[in-house]
Amino acid sequence: MKDLTDDQKERSANLKGMGCSRKRVEDARFTQGKGNYVDDIKLPGMLHGDFVRSPYAHARIKSIDVSKAMALDGVVAVLTAADLAPLSLHWMPTLAGDKQMVLADGKVLFQGQEVAFVVAKNRFIAADAVELVEVDYEELPVIVDPFEALQSDVVLREDIADKKEGAHGPRKHHNHIFTWEVGQEAETNDVISNADVVATETVYYHRTHPCPLETCGSVASMDKVNGKLTVWGTFQAPHVVRTVASLLSGIEEHNIRVISPDIGGGFGNKVGVYPGYVCSIVASIVTGVPVKWIEDRMENLMSTSFARDYWMTGKIAATKEGKITGLHCHVTADHGAFDACADPTKFPAGFMNICTGSYDIPTAYLAVDGVYTNKAPGGVAYRCSFRVTEAVYFIERMIEVLAIELNMDAAELRRINFIKKEQFPYQSALGWEYDSGDYHTAWDKALKAVDYEGLRKEQADRIEAFKRGETRSLMGIGLSFFTEIVGAGPVKNCDILGMGMFDSCEIRIHPTGSAIARLGTISQGQGHATTFAQILASEIGLPADSITIEEGDTDTAPYGLGTYGSRSTPVAGAATAMAGRKIRAKAQMIAAYLLEVHDNDVEWDIDRFVVKGAPERFKTMKEIAYAAYNQAIPGVEPGLEAVSYYDPPNMTYPFGAYVCVMDIDVDTGVQTIRKFYALDDCGTRINPMIIEGQVHGGLTEALAVALGQEIAYDKMGNVKTGTFMDFFLPTAWEVPNYITDHTVTPSPHHPIGAKGVGESPHVGGVPCFSNAVNDAFRAFGLRHTHMPHDHWRIWQTANKLGLHG
Amino acid sequence: MSNKMHINLTVNGEAHEFLAEPRELLIYTLRERLNITGPHIGCETSHCGACTVTLNGKSVKACTMFIAQANGADVTTIEGIGSPDNLHVLQKSFREHHGLQCGYCTPGMITRASKLLEENPNPTEEEVRFGMAGNMCRCTGYQNIVKSILAAASEMNAAKEAAE
Known part of the structure; x- marks a missing residue:
């Protein structure tokens, strides 16, 4: 690329396009x-709606008496399954091919399940009326353990008890949902049987919750005069919600308008369709006035989607020099009462088959068994692409366990197994084509930045001092190298409820040289209005400050699949660039006409077309925009607009190298993060400030999950972590400052080379924090201990290892 | 029906007088009765701080205060901290240092930070982290929030020195 002149530099800076921290x-x-x-x-x-929820995890409903509630002044309606049944709305389809009760139909299957929906004049009256609804329950045996569920005679899902086949193939037991298999089982078993070394471990990734600060909610307004339904809601995928609402209600899709206004964080929680949305819509249709439903925090943690809950058992085979030869993984996946996982249709365990990680593993096999239990439904991707944190946590723990088995340094073990730069595009044993990567460069940069050798020496000294009784503090060095798979995805194999996972952008250039662009995605804090304008500024040469970005209104935005799985930049960002290029192509014709030369005799120069060889003759985009509306140009339609629907040819594969240095007080179990270094490679960087902010946030959510956050149940199926008293959200006091760094390996198939970044730090962060805790005790014989590593559990680990004297 | 109370409340310098059930929570008074929607609801258990307002000179979580307890009080919300033509230094600083993402915690965060800097005009990073620990953010990891507050403190102190 030739050097820019001062004039070009100034014009480029004025655009505030890609690469600047706008x-x-x-x-x-x-x-x-x-x-x-x-x-x-x-x-x-x-009106305001509120739910009567089940106090039991498994019970038959003998009767529901709403008379006292209905008698309360200000109560307008109380809906039960019996009211929804004539409309066939007492059950609804899930994203995973199962169905789920909207309101309890004969029995309840988890604590907090929606039983009746009270509609009242304000939320205080609604809450009072909830207390007045009398439900007679008959308790049934509760199963909260997926392994027990597969052995038990207790039938959880009586509605499908006799069905031998589910949406994803044969069912082995009445509490079994599916088996999903990828890879070569016989070959993998063969490699493992004949290997020099095999490390085996069971890694539990506990149940947790995305928990955005804003809970879920909706406002439905049925305008009976015009036959139009408008629904505002916390929707990460508003267009899909419109389609689902149309299919469920029978209202034609053009008569439904879905609006996602500002969203107070999503992290996967707001991808699904929840009973509250359906009930607010039904209640508005029934009453003819708008109905609002806002869940409280306890309802959010208990009912609207969990994440993880994967029991992963691995066998990893290697030569005695440490070259990995095979990987076997079996997952028992606890899906709760209904299979409501938010995954692309053909992937019942999401992209768990990215579990070979960043390593060149020639042979692999993965099997996932989905199981019903008496827990809340969900299984959303909490700040990650579908089941990718599970996969990365699994492989990054297995690498550490293998390093112990081989008595090798875990950093070196990673290095000798990384996929090499020249192997990209790389075909993985479990079916993915990794687009680009340079893992060795990133790893070396990271280890050098933290002085890895120095850290290991310090750790060895600390262990000796500990043994001599001079300190009660141990030091853990957490390593992780992750490869994400984001940007779902190619329509040929990725869909949600049959909708291909393309995304879209529509641009209108106004006569005075400003613009509006609308996308099928929806920001929840990622800053789309800022970054998508930067992409466009660079593509069409109008300042980002002159470009409005609008998302989330299905009446105005082109159809798209929404924002989750780090797909906005890889898919909608690509659509934005492609739509911008269509604008530029038309602008070129207009410029050539205005300059009285052939189309091919002008060339693009930052914010204008110039006549080749005569840079003093040019037309700026601003001038071209005006001409598009006031000139009669032969063969060219007036106006300057474009739309692009982008079907990505492949996923993108961001990666990164993280190191955590942690001190652990053996006597209290308190962990202190002394240093955290995060190197991310998300391809082309659009706005470094926003990228760094995403990394800080993702790492903090990773810290939360690794060090204490969980949705825990007792044996009766009671949720033990239903408020912020018990459910760990870190505050400013618990969180360290992070050091961020990067390399840039653009995606070869993306129009601007960008890969997506919002979820990488969570995906890479969780194993990094966990590995640090495990590493601190490696010298004392620890192989693996399950997350979350809160103070109590760390203390227990130290105690079991005999470190309390 | 419960007996209603006669309530007087000053919010952002404006006096309000109305009848309310004593159990009405201050956050709903602000958001639903007075249409002051800057303060948000995140937990209703006093943990997250999205509802933080300044009440009689102290940071208060409006989600767990009954209107009966707030009778006669002087309340400031994010709407009273700055105006489009005259932003508070913190409002500018949060933008400058990327101290927010989804924006849901931001009104409570800035309201609390403004009080913190009144209580301690020259805080250390540790004091900021401790003083802000009642306000949760799920997006930023706090690093840039802390940076925004420290930068605002420096700027406010520099302005004060210049004025003296």
């Missing part, structure tokens, strides 16, 4: 309290 346009409203979230919406005559 300040966010969203911030003005958020810092002044002028965001517009679902609960801020207030419509004339609006």
Whole structure:
């Protein structure tokens, strides 16, 4: 690329395009309290809905008496399954090919399940009325353990008890959902039987919850005069919600408008369709006035989607020099009461088959068994692409266990097994084609940045000092190298409820040289209004400050599959660039006409077309935009608009190298993070400031999950972590400062080479924190201990290892 | 029906007088009765701080205070901290240092930070982290929030020195 002149540099800087840390346009409203979230919406005559929820994890419903609730002044309606049944809305389809009760139909299957929906004049009356609904339950045996579920005579899902076949193939037991297999079983077993070394371990990735600060909610407004239904809600995929709402309600899709206003964080929690959304819509149709439903925090943690809950058993085979030859993984996946996982249809365990990680593993086999239990349904991807944190946690723990088996340094073991730069595009044993990577460079940069050898020496000294009784503190060095798989995905194999996972962008250039672009995605804090304008600024040569980005209104935005799985930049970002290029192609014709030369005699120069060889003759995009609306150009339609629907040819594969240095007080179990270094390679970087912010946030959610956050149940199926008293969300006090770094390996198939970054730090962070805890005790014989590594569990680990004297 | 109470409340300098059930929570008074929607609801158990307001000179979580307890009080919310033409230093600093993402915690965060800097105009990083520990954020990991507050403190101190 030739060097830019000073004039070109200045014009380029004025655009605030890709690569600059443009300040966010969203911030003005958020810092002044002028965001517009679902609960801020207030419509004339609006009613409030609230749920009667089951106190039991498994019980038959003998009767529901709503008479006292209905008698309360201000109560308008109380809906039960019996009211929804005539509309066939008492059950609804899940994203995973199962069905789920909207309101309890004869029995309840998890604590907190929706039993009745009270509609009242305000939320205080609704809450009072919930207390007045009398439900007579008959308790049934509760199963919260997936292994027990597969042995038990107790039938959880009586509605499908006799079905031998589910949406994903044969069912082995009445509490079994599916078996999903990928790879070569016989070959993998063969490699493992004949290997020099085999490490075996069971790694449990506990149940947790995405827990955005804003809970889920919706406002439904049925306009019976015009036959139009408008629904505002916390939707990460508003267009899909419109399609689902149409299919469920029978209202034609053009008569439904779904709006995602500002969303207070999503992290996967707001991908699914929940009973509250359905009930608010039904209640508005029934009452003819708007109905709002906002869940409280306890309802959020107990009912609207969990994440993880994977029991992963691995066998990893290697030569005695440490070259990995095979990987076997079996997962028992606890899906709760209904299979409501939010995965592309053909992937019942998401992209768990990325579990060969960043390593060149020639032979592998994965089998996942999905199981029903008396826990909440869900299985969403909490700040990761579908089941990718599970996969990365699994392989990064197996590598550490193998390193112990081989008595090798875990950093070196990784290095000798990385996929090499020249092997990309790389075909993995479990079926993925990794687009690009340079793992060795990233790893070396990371280890050098933290002085890895120095750290290991310090750790060895600490262990000696500990043994001499001079300190009660141990030091853990957590390593992780991850490869994500994001940007779902190619329509040929990725869909949600039959909708191909493309995404879209539509651009209108206004006569005075500003623009609006609308996308099928929806920001939940990622800063789309800022970054997508930067992509466009670089593509079409108008300043980012002159480009409005709008998302989330299905009446105005082109159809798209929404924002989750780090897909916005890989898919909608690509659509934005492609739509921008269509604008530029038309602009070229207009410029050539205005300059009275042939189309091929002009060339693009940052914000204008110039006549080749005569740079003093040019037309800026601003001039071209005006001409598009006021000139009669032969053979060219007036106006300057474009739309692109982008079907990605492949996923993108961001990667990164993380190191955590942790001190652990053996007597209290308190862990202190002394240093955390994160190197991310997300391909082309659009806005470094936003990337770093995403990394800080993702790492903090990783810290939470690894060090304490869980959705725990007792044997009766009671949720033990239903408030922020018990469910760990770190505060500023518990969180360290992170060191961020990067390499840049663009995606070869993406129009601008970008790969997506929002979820990488979570995916790479969880194993890094966990490996640090495990590593601290490696010298004392620890192989593996399960997350979450809270103080109590760390203390127990130290105690079991005999470190308390 | 419960007996209603006669309530007087000043919010962002404006006096309000109304009848309310004593159990009405202050956050709903602000958000639903007075249409002041800057403060948000994140937990309703006093943990997350999205509802933080300043009440009679102290940071208070409005989600767990009954309106009966707030009778006669003087309340400031994010809407009273700055205006589009006259932003508070913190409002500018949060944007400058990327101290927010989804924005849901931001009004409570800035309201609390403004009080913190009144209580301690020159805090260390540790004091900021401790003083802000009642306000949760799920997006930023706090690093840039802390940076925003420390930068605002420096700027406010520099302005004060210049004025003196």
